[in-house]
Amino acid sequence: MPDEDAVVDANQAFYRAIESLDNATMEAVWDPDPSVTCVHPGWPLMAGRDKVLQSWYTIFDNTMVMQFTVTESSVIVSGDLAWVVCTESLRSVVAGRVNEATVEATNVFRNRNGQWRIVHHHGSPVM
Amino acid sequence: MPDEDAVVDANQAFYRAIESLDNATMEAVWDPDPSVTCVHPGWPLMAGRDKVLQSWYTIFDNTMVMQFTVTESSVIVSGDLAWVVCTESLRSVVAGRVNEATVEATNVFRNRNGQWRIVHHHGSPVM
Numbered sequence: 001m002p003d004e005d006a007v008v009d010a011n012q013a014f015y016r017a018i019e020s021l022d023n024a025t026m027e028a029v030w031d032p033d034p035s036v037t038c039v040h041p042g043w044p045l046m047a048g049r050d051k052v053l054q055s056w057y058t059i060f061d062n063t064m065v066m067q068f069t070v071t072e073s074s075v076i077v078s079g080d081l082a083w084v085v086c087t088e089s090l091r092s093v094v095a096g097r098v099n100e101a102t103v104e105a106t107n108v109f110r111n112r113n114g115q116w117r118i119v120h121h122h123g124s125p126v127m
Numbered sequence: 128m129p130d131e132d133a134v135v136d137a138n139q140a141f142y143r144a145i146e147s148l149d150n151a152t153m154e155a156v157w158d159p160d161p162s163v164t165c166v167h168p169g170w171p172l173m174a175g176r177d178k179v180l181q182s183w184y185t186i187f188d189n190t191m192v193m194q195f196t197v198t199e200s201s202v203i204v205s206g207d208l209a210w211v212v213c214t215e216s217l218r219s220v221v222a223g224r225v226n227e228a229t230v231e232a233t234n235v236f237r238n239r240n241g242q243w244r245i246v247h248h249h250g251s252p253v254m
Contacts, residue, residue, distance in 0.1 A: 037201060037212050039231045042254040045214060047200055073174055074164060076235075076246075078208035083235055085164050085247060087172060104166045106233045106249040108203075108210055119203075120212060122233040124251030127169035 003077040003111075010109050010116035011075075011084045015068040021060040027053060031110050031117040041103055041125040065093040070105075080111040081119075088123065102126040130204040130238075137236050137243035138202075138211045142195040148187040154180060158237050158244040168230055168252040192220040197232075207238040208246075215250065229253040 001009075010029075017029045030036055030049065038052040039045050040059070046052045069089040076083055088103040108120035128136075137156070144156045157163055157176065165179040166172050167186070173179045196216040203210055215230040235247040 035201060039212075039233070039251055042252060043231075044229070044253050045200060045212065045231050047212075073172060074162060074247075076208065079206040081203065081205035081208060081210075083208075083210065083247070085166075085172065085174075085249075102171070104170075104172050104249070106166070106235075106247065108233075120201075120210070120233065122212075122231070122249050122251065124166060124249065125169060126171050 003082065004075045007075050007077060007082040007084060007109055007116055008072055010118070011072060011086065011107055012070065014107065014118050014121070015070050015088070018056075019066050019068060021063060021066065023053070023057050023060065026056050026060075029118055031112070031119045033110070033119060036118070037120045039122040039124070041101075041123045063092055063094050064096070065091070067091045081108065082111070082116065083108045130209065131202045134202050134204060134209040134211060134236055134243055135199055137245070138199060138213065138234055139197065141234065141245050141248070142197050142215070145183075146193050146195060148190060148193065150180070150184050150187065153183050153187075156245055158239070158246045160237070160246060163245070164247045166249040166251070168228075168250045190219055190221050191223070192218070194218045208235065209238070209243065210235045 017025045046055045072086045074085045084107045090101045103123045106122040109116040110119045144152045161176045173182045200212045211234045217228045230250045233249040236243040237246045
């Protein structure tokens, strides 16, 4: 499989992991590097694997449903790193209330032993 | 100069180019690749060099002052690509009104003939 296709698969797997609302599934798609980073829409930077994962656990605890339709605009591979620019159409149910939003995202992936895992997620609200 | 230092210099040059409010200075720090991309805080994706630069011209036309203090959280180099996660403290004057904001940014750079230029900027508001 060409690298770009494998990166698109990893990008989609990242969103399926969010939709699972399952901590262990989410842990598996993130690179084990302790210095991974994440910016949720409107949030300050989360730096470090513990802080990043804890932020997802908190989101999962407070969310009943998350559904993404993701359109990749660009997928660039350079050696063991790759980055994806994509637009998320997000439908979520939080505290019983349905929310629909568009989010622009930049996702960076690292290849370890043939497996691409996310090292940086940056999502921003479209207002 | 180690690659990481050169990338930090390119990142700082990108913000100095914004502060210049000068179209030609901004054109020089962006990679010539027609497929460069940019997400301004709260905006949808700008895809393509023409759209990206036009968005900056519009910002420059409507802004009297922009001043950045930028703190890099991580700088990763892989071959000819590099990405920086940083926090911008931004002070701007738009239509005579002073604004202060914190912006989280992901910036991706490409090395051509020893010169790092930006290929993707993603800024998101911290609310």
